[in-house]
Amino acid sequence: SSGIxxxxxxxxxxxxxxxxxxFICNVVVVTGTHHIVVFTTEPFPDxxxxxIYFNWPNPEPVWQYLGYITNDKPSAIFKVxxxxxxxxxAVFGGVNTNSQQPQLGxxxxxxxxxxxxxxxxxxxxxxxxxxxxxxxxxxENLYNYxxxxxxxxxxxxxCTDSWVKINHLNGWYERFKSRMSNDPDFWKK
Numbered sequence: 001s002s003g004i005x006x007x008x009x010x011x012x013x014x015x016x017x018x019x020x021x022x023f024i025c026n027v028v029v030v031t032g033t034h035h036i037v038v039f040t041t042e043p044f045p046d047x048x049x050x051x052i053y054f055n056w057p058n059p060e061p062v063w064q065y066l067g068y069i070t071n072d073k074p075s076a077i078f079k080v081x082x083x084x085x086x087x088x089x090a091v092f093g094g095v096n097t098n099s100q101q102p103q104l105g106x107x108x109x110x111x112x113x114x115x116x117x118x119x120x121x122x123x124x125x126x127x128x129x130x131x132x133x134x135x136x137x138x139x140e141n142l143y144n145y146x147x148x149x150x151x152x153x154x155x156x157x158x159c160t161d162s163w164v165k166i167n168h169l170n171g172w173y174e175r176f177k178s179r180m181s182n183d184p185d186f187w188k189k
Contacts, residue, residue: 012025012026012027012028013041015106018092018105020108021107021108021109022092022105022106022107022108023105023106023107024055024092024103024104024105024106025103025104026101026102026103027054027101027102027103027104028101034079034080035077035078035079035080036054036077036078036080036104037075037076037077037078038050038052038069038075038076038078038104038106039069039074039075039076040069040071040074040075043071044070044071044108045108047110047111048070048108048109048110048111049068049069049070049071049073049108049109049111049114050068050069050070050106050107050108050109051065051068051106051107051108051109051113051114051117052065052066052067052068052069052076052078052104052105052106053065053066053092053104053105053106053107054066054078054080054102054103054104054105055092055102055103055104055105056080056102057100057101057102057103061092061103063092063105065117065118066078066079066080068109068114068117070111070114080102092105092107135180135184136177136180139173139176139177143169143173146166146169147166147169150166
């Protein structure tokens with residue numbers, strides 16, 4: 001048996017059994033909910049844990065794997081996102097999930113299977129890390145390219161081209177790196 005607590009809502013332990021290993025419950029979502037807490041109220045059988053799935057009806061069920069709980073990790077906080085772009089998983093397929101409310105699904109699974117599963121948030125973390133790495137590499141390449149043309153004022157020849165002091169490029173580069181480390185998605189806004 002498990003329980004769920006949507007951010008600032010009351011705990012819910014009313015799960016409906018779908019199969020011997022699958023359970024779902026409706027989640028009352030309070031406006032502004034971004035996280036849910038899932039916890040066990042009884043231990044799992046030895047060697048097993050619970051794969052946690054979340055469904056935002058859209059209007060079809062869109063089940064996303066969030067992570068897991070086990071006897072060694074009996075509770076967890078998961079971030080939920082209504083506009084997830086992750087692919088929907090074919091779980092809880094035989095269930096009438098025509099509910100207009102979000103739902104939580106728990107699938108009792110072996111620990112070895114749980115260890116091989118990847119949560120939506122982990123996929124996003126990998127994607128964010130690769131975006132950060134790409135942007136940093138691109139910035140360093142641009143910086144190195146532009147500074148390779150740097151000359152001192154005495155080396156400058158009169159021309160009609162515009163020029164930028166290298167210290168302005170240095171300042172911009174440092175600010176951009178700082179903003180990237182604080183919010184990897186800031187450039188999307």
